[in-house]
Amino acid sequence: MRVLRSSAVTAVAAAAALTTVSGCAEKSDSKSSDAIKVTASDDKCKVSTSSIEAGHVKINVTNKGSKVTEVYVYATGDRIVAERENIGPGTKAEIVATIKKAGSYEIACKPGMKGDGIRQKITVTGGDKQEKSNPELDKAVAEYRRYVQQQADETIPAAQKFADAVKSGDVDEAKKLYAVSRIGWERTEPVAESFGDIDPKVDVREDGVEKDQKWTGWHKLEKSLWEGKKIDEDDKKLADQLMTDLKDWQKRVGTAEITPTSMANGAKELLDEVATGKVTGEEERYSHTDLVDFNGNVEGAQKSYELLKPVAGKSDPELVKELDKQFGDLKKLLDGYRDGDGFKIYDDSIGKDDRKKLSDAVNALAEPLSKLAGAVAK
Template sequence: MRALRSTTVAAVAVAATLTAVSGCAQKSDAKGADGKGVIEVTATDTGCEVSATSFPAGHVQFSVRNKGSKVTEVYVYAPGDRIVTERENIGPGTKAEITAEIKAGTYEVACKPGMKGDGIRQKVTASGKGAPAARDPRLDAAVAAYRKYVQEQADQTLPAARKFADAVKAGDVAAAQRTYALSRVGWERTEPVAESFGDIDPKVDVRADGLEDGQKWTGWHRLEKSLWEEKKISEDDKKLAAQLITDLEDWQKRVGTAEITPTSMANGAKELLDEVATGKVTGEEERYSHTDLLDFQANVEGAQHAYELLKPVAAKNDPALAKELDKQFAAIRAQLDKHRDSESADGFASYDTVGKDARKELSDGVNALAEPLSKLAAAVATGK
């Protein structure tokens, strides 16, 4: 998980007055679904202006602008802080477009200046029947196949995670180090689905600088710190290893209930690239173990799997986009291949040995893929 998360929703065409309590403003006459208009959101360092607090359910387009001085992010939350959609890394003065399938109900739009905290929130309501029932049957097949994929990844993660946890509980630092990165692959491939539940990711994948006030640090990265920085396993670490398995078993049981739509698959693929940009390329994600490249590969694999399932419809609606995505996925995989190490436990070079120029090449590759990938949701939203 990113220590700091970033996503925002964009520019309001008309001025609105910020409410004293929430720091959010609204304009009630904007439209916003299925071609009827766009929900404009302007994020600043102290406010989150939403151009409409009610709109038709269905495929909703959010147009996002960050007018603040800090990098920000935007979330759409369902009750219980279940993440419906998000967009990260919206820099000062930049824009982003988010297309999401929103069912009838009440939600909150949250802007997070500085990518931390609960965000500045605005309650919104989607009403009506939502997206038309008749859509390309290939999209229904894609959702079914992706649901099977995320369950398989959770099922495959548990044995690998238990092997890691057993090594920790046995006090075997070397064995725990060898199995640490491999235990995370399935999680990294499907993390946006896990994050959609709201409460699992902070337990298993948070980093020290992502902790909220009063939150106990648990999960993989706390154990990573013990194994590589402290180079010893405490009795508390053994308890944390057991708790990690309990939390991952919870994820495994619940992942089949996740709400998955064609647009959430497309947005999730983009979120995985954001994960790479904010954590793996920078070296922040695995700051003690330096196993970032295996995480990087898993994120790319997960994003590409979602894209390949959606590709038949995306290629029909936007052939140029599909051609560009094919090209950029191949390019980023080729760049990763340059850093393979057959003698490493996880198959990749330690990221602290990857030089500045090579990191920039990887970063440029991620950006080249992320830009067209951000358009995938819009391409499949029209697949009716």
């Protein structure tokens, strides 16, 4: 779950993150007059219209504030339709989304990338707009849906082994199984986040916990295992709760609304996850298994891209050429940090130079990847 950090322990990392995320926000070159214009600041979220038609929707965002911001499109129940993170001060971003159903929606700006955001209501009219079917895109969506379900199905037994180790009080075994239990989640996290209520239960970090929210999930157990170095009765109950919540995710994955643009935007979101949490070492601050998550995010992003590539290659062959190169470069760089079947611990032994190389490679991929949704929406 993506949150900016304010603790003294992570002050230096946060400063580095601000540079990184600012670089991730692409300069929008869209001149389309029918795009929704969103002007974000530190205390306002101005939207150029209150009503739009269903179908492909283009949103041009300008951040005039002093903080890095995010922009979300929410359906009823805070179901995420589209999002773009890491929009740095003074930069612009373009979001291309597909909204199929009429109804009430909200556009939210989140200064500082936290909280519920500053929200503006919009109405979508038309609804259930039938566009000409593209067999290649239909196939991509169907294959991605199978992939997401497979990742959820494979996560359950891996997470159960982790939970069983916690419940037995075996700290060493639980530590060994922790990162492995998260891989399927990290590959498909944008789909899980689209439901709104699952991610805060399963993947929230301590400083991302909202007021009156109980801290549950993987990272609470991570802290007990590495910082507390012991397992108490509350942790054992949390292990059972983690499994309950993950099984809920597994059952609901099949109901997720998936479109070609949501796949493309989700790939970009996974790179944003890397930029704001993994490169900085904030995601796995106790276990330092960030590179396992990092790799999972990249694998998930690449899966979406590869499925959409046949269509994107026809509309924008130069973009596909660039994405092939940048995915290859990043994977090659990541492979240099492998340790047996896993990855090196992401601690002080991986210094500033290494982290900068990883950050630069993520940014080099994130910029062209942000154009993928537009390529498949043409």
